[in-house]
Amino acid sequence: MAEESATEQKKGKKNTPVLPWMRDPIDITVYDSFPLNSLPFLDPRLEEPLRKMGINSLFPVQVAVWQETIGPGSFERDLCINSPTGSGKTLAYALPIVQMLSTRTVKCLRALVVLPTRDLALQVKDIFAALAPAVGLSVGLAVGQSSIADEISELIDQPKLEAGLCYDSEDFPQELRSAVDILVATPGRLMDHVNNTKGFTLEHLCYLVVDETDRLLREAYQSWLPNVLRLAYSWNQSPFPFANNYIPPTFGSLKTIRRFGVERGFKGKPHPRLVKMVLSATLTQDPSKLAQLDLHHPLFLTTGKTRYQLPEQLKSFKVICESKLKPLYLLALLETLQGEKCIVFTSSVESTHRLCTLLNHFGDIQIKIKEYSRLQRQSIRSKTLRAFRAGDVQVLISSDAMTRGMDVEGIKNVINYDMPAFIKTYVHRAGRTARAGQTGRCFTLLPKGEVKRFKKLLQKAGNESCPEYSVPSESVESLHSMYSSALERLKESIESEEYKNRKANAKRPGAIRKKDNVF
Known part of the structure; x- marks a missing residue:
């Protein structure tokens, strides 16, 4: 957006x-x-x-x-x-x-x-x-x-009407x-x-x-x-x-x-x-x-002299990674955070769904990861949020549509899987942590070609320093063997979902697919 x-x-x-x-x-x-x-x-x-x-x-x-x-x-x-x-x-x-x-x-x-x-x-x-x-x-x-x-x-x-009485709508208008x-x-x-x-x-x-x-x-x-x-x-x-x-x-x-x-x-x-x-x-x-x-x-x-204000106790970090291996860097980063509550932000609801599905196809992951998106019914979102608040889910993957105002106690980290295009987006994403005077960290995954643009972005919020956070290379390497299998399973999952959607639409000839709307 x-x-x-x-x-x-x-x-x-x-x-x-x-x-x-x-x-x-x-x-x-x-x-x-x-x-x-x-x-x-x-x-x-x-x-x-x-x-x-x-x-x-x-x-x-x-x-x-x-x-x-x-x-x-x-x-x-x-x-x-x-x-x-x-x-x-x-x-x-x-x-x-x-x-x-x-x-x-x-x-x-x-x-x-x-x-x-x-x-x-x-x-x-x-x-x-x-x-x-x-x-x-x-x-x-x-x-x-x-x-x-x-x-x-x-x-x-x-208004409650008295039993046994007849009311004429003109003589007794309901208030x-x-x-x-x-x-x-x-x-x-x-x-x-x-x-x-x-x-x-x-x-x-x-x-x-x-x-x-x-x-x-x-x-x-x-x-x-x-x-x-x-x-x-x-x-x-x-x-x-x-x-x-x-x-x-x-x-x-x-x-x-x-x-x-x-x-x-x-x-x-x-x-x-x-x-x-x-x-x-x-x-x-x-x-x-x-x-x-x-x-x-x-x-x-x-507060302050600039329009864009980051939480006072927030620390921002950049994680330099290879574009093709971003999911592996993300998983390796999550492992270093040792189960702390995190929100991972993507650029769209489609990316949110695909990334969450992909990560859950990796084997032997000890981290509970859930999607939080407007593509879901309200009841599903509410259930996911309750589990996140209770600590039963450690990581939420979400799009920007869900960033504003979300207040969940104990969120230690925010991770930008996709670099935000505007500083306003960064402010709202990062603001999910370091709330009410608490400390928090915001990590942004960046291919080398995006580092300069990211630096200029943070300068708009008065942030001149964003140190690099190193993810252990051996952690990334250890995930390679599972990556190809996870990608294949992701492809199968997406094809299965598309088939189910086509089948559901076929049962409603002439029906117009209802657009998702959270407002």
Whole structure:
């Protein structure tokens, strides 16, 4: 997947922010970690679930966002957060949103978090679900993991009718209401509910989080963003914004800002704006893309002076190898890592499948290797991820589509089987390790002809040193005898799969093969 446009590559896009508000950012690195028991204004009900999550103090990005939301910043400005992967961005927005909504008594959808992939949305939903019940809030999920009917039953409250009474639909219209306060969604399924689900509304939305912003802005996804903004803003433009028994949120000391001016007859009354928080480890600086978000006096929070930030405790290495023998170098490298948790990244889902199949055809390998790809059903991916987290699987082989936001404790190593084409891809891949202040290593397999290009790639992230990691030549040699046999078995496996696919398609004459879609 091209992470940067060809135009940007040709121009050699500079790191200097082009928007005025990006020229004077808040430096997250000046903040220290902050003990939970001393955090000002924290709702006491949230302390216990935070500690159950293993959180005793907040990381710098979380402290900085808390300062600009619950602290003196009071959500007066929209926030744009550019912080390395693994720095704690999810909790940085989840905690203040849950706290702000904890005072509401009327249930309606007030916070929406949009993410590019189903797997990442599941992960974020778990964070919210760990916090929200403590303050009486409920969290919904709209990602297509279950049927649309099942999702509707979870998201919409259907009124219970009294037995024995006859209701005429005109005289007794059913009042459908949201069953959740917070919704975590992928854009495609979100638009399914916007367009087709009765009772689903964004008119009460107070908070919009766009996580992995650069990826979500790069593709349209059924024009989800302009539609969400239009629907969330529409009630503000109504001459009767508080009609239909809508109770506006009580912000307490928070100053409310009127985007469309003071409506007639409502001068001095609460008129909350839609607060936006956008986040990425590689936040775009393209004015035309950021303009789509319609940000309100945005505040830019970032780490360091360069756009591309690698985890502080990450060590990068290059492994020089022969192109034809890359699978052998990979296996030899995995053996030197002695069963540590690893993610191996390839350039495509097809390469992921073939590489995983090939490696599992080698005999006498004491390493459990699994594929993790959008070609698999969600249930298979979830099962694989659980086994990886539990340590039953030591190595996952994945494509870039699965990199963003994946948080698995204990990943010690990331291996680039295929060198990433762009520094943005490298940042997101490498960010699967060295998370939350832990140490980690990123290895990149490189034929000699790619070494110079790789060096230039890392320089864009301020990395001037990438030492070579030597894989024992005897380990590579010992695998030669099995390589030819593994290649033959791979060929047989692929031919068998193709035959099964042709046979399955033949049973459905005229049917169009359904494309895989994780959104």
